[in-house]
Amino acid sequence: MRLFGPLKELAGTADGWRELREGSSVGELMAGLRGSMPEGLLAASAVAVNQEYAAGSLVLQGGDEVAILPPVRGGRL
Amino acid sequence: MRVELVRAVIDSAALVRDAKAGSDGAVCVFDGIVRDNTRGRKTLHLDYEAYEEMALTQMRELAAAAVSKFGVRDVVLVHRLGRLLVGETSVLIVVASAHRGAAFEACRWLIDTVERQVPSWKEEQFVDGAVWGDGEPFPVEILGVER
Numbered sequence: 001m002r003l004f005g006p007l008k009e010l011a012g013t014a015d016g017w018r019e020l021r022e023g024s025s026v027g028e029l030m031a032g033l034r035g036s037m038p039e040g041l042l043a044a045s046a047v048a049v050n051q052e053y054a055a056g057s058l059v060l061q062g063g064d065e066v067a068i069l070p071p072v073r074g075g076r077l
Numbered sequence: 078m079r080v081e082l083v084r085a086v087i088d089s090a091a092l093v094r095d096a097k098a099g100s101d102g103a104v105c106v107f108d109g110i111v112r113d114n115t116r117g118r119k120t121l122h123l124d125y126e127a128y129e130e131m132a133l134t135q136m137r138e139l140a141a142a143a144v145s146k147f148g149v150r151d152v153v154l155v156h157r158l159g160r161l162l163v164g165e166t167s168v169l170i171v172v173a174s175a176h177r178g179a180a181f182e183a184c185r186w187l188i189d190t191v192e193r194q195v196p197s198w199k200e201e202q203f204v205d206g207a208v209w210g211d212g213e214p215f216p217v218e219i220l221g222v223e224r
Contacts, residue, residue, distance in 0.1 A: 004128055004196065006198070046215045048131055048196065067128055069197075
């Protein structure tokens, strides 16, 4: 897992590892992260798999590059 | 189309000049610069980072989408990463078009969409501490409805 922005800082690393059972989805991965990261930030974060935004239902495959993306940029209109 | 992530100072004037062609009747520029405060708190500098490979892909897709969606001739989209000082350009968008209406619309759509969707983050260093900028909420179609 690649972490960015505030999530990277909170985790103290840009790369996190999680063991998942085969057939786990993006949603299950995110549920498993609860408790180790602030709930609000996690809930507002998107997930990219192989550099594309992914739905929670997407099933992860071995070797996928998963990134947890906190809300981006923070520009105010 | 010129789409880049850079670490050096963005020379806005040069990029705007280079974007113009004979068939253009308008060039619309959005020059996003570092403000000296956030809600009254004095800013020293901003540190921008990105999920670079994905950010560049997204920026290329958005630039191409702006051309086809609004029928403009060309788009320049440059985003700077690293440490930026007050007044420096973080994002430059130049839209060149035969007519002004399409140029304005494409430029506005591009910056709004970049702000929501290109994976980059800024950490603001104030005189009295640092925070990550409040992010734009992701659109529902990106966040997914399952969570």
